Amino acid sequence: KNEVEQSPQNLTAQEGEFITINCSYSVGISALHWLQQHPGGGIVSLFMLSSGKKKHGRLIATINIQEKHSSLHITASHPRDSAVYICAVRDSNYQLIWGAGTKLIIKP
Amino acid sequence: DAGITQSPRHKVTETGTPVTLRCHQTENHRYMYWYRQDPGHGLRLIHYSYGVKDTDKGEVSDGYSVSRSKTEDFLLTLESATSSQTSVYFCAISEYGTGAYNEQFFGPGTRLTVL
Numbered sequence: 001k002n003e004v005e006q007s008p009q010n011l012t013a014q015e016g017e018f019i020t021i022n023c024s025y026s027v028g029i030s031a032l033h034w035l036q037q038h039p040g041g042g043i044v045s046l047f048m049l050s051s052g053k054k055k056h057g058r059l060i061a062t063i064n065i066q067e068k069h070s071s072l073h074i075t076a077s078h079p080r081d082s083a084v085y086i087c088a089v090r091d092s093n094y095q096l097i098w099g100a101g102t103k104l105i106i107k108p
Numbered sequence: 109d110a111g112i113t114q115s116p117r118h119k120v121t122e123t124g125t126p127v128t129l130r131c132h133q134t135e136n137h138r139y140m141y142w143y144r145q146d147p148g149h150g151l152r153l154i155h156y157s158y159g160v161k162d163t164d165k166g167e168v169s170d171g172y173s174v175s176r177s178k179t180e181d182f183l184l185t186l187e188s189a190t191s192s193q194t195s196v197y198f199c200a201i202s203e204y205g206t207g208a209y210n211e212q213f214f215g216p217g218t219r220l221t222v223l
Contacts, residue, residue, distance in 0.1 A: 004150065033211075043198065043214035086150070090210070098150030 019074040023087030131199030140182040
């Protein structure tokens, strides 16, 4: 069983919809990262968090340490949000463990 | 964008040939990493470096070697490429190593096909 599980694996939605991508993990963590990989391949960091919630523009990331779960939300989704969203956790030994990613397609 | 480049961006080679991928950074970050990305898997760490001439293995290091003779360059070598090494390879850098809030910055990736 993977230590970091993302759901769904694939998500297709219409422009304007509210999007939720989930990340569950089974290890103790010191931080959780959300990253975005565009169709061209580039990977960029979106959020790093260890508690609560962070917001950047239309993106919101939340984490529940007790439930070992994080969500990434996109409000008013747009076709340019189409990408693979990757969750990664830093465990108690500070090693990064990566999820397999969620492929999001937003249709106009 | 962090100043990270990878070369080549695409390469097709034959089984048994040596291949070297280069990662170059202009950020003067101490830590550099090589990952591979395959369908259905998360990024998997191959090797990393914590300074010039200081390297260590990741979870999938078999069949790969690395070298770092300068802060800005981190080379990944496949001594004798195999079809199982067909993948997309990403280089990453970070200012700090294993701190909780350590952020990594990624290069554009190299798509390697081994026939």
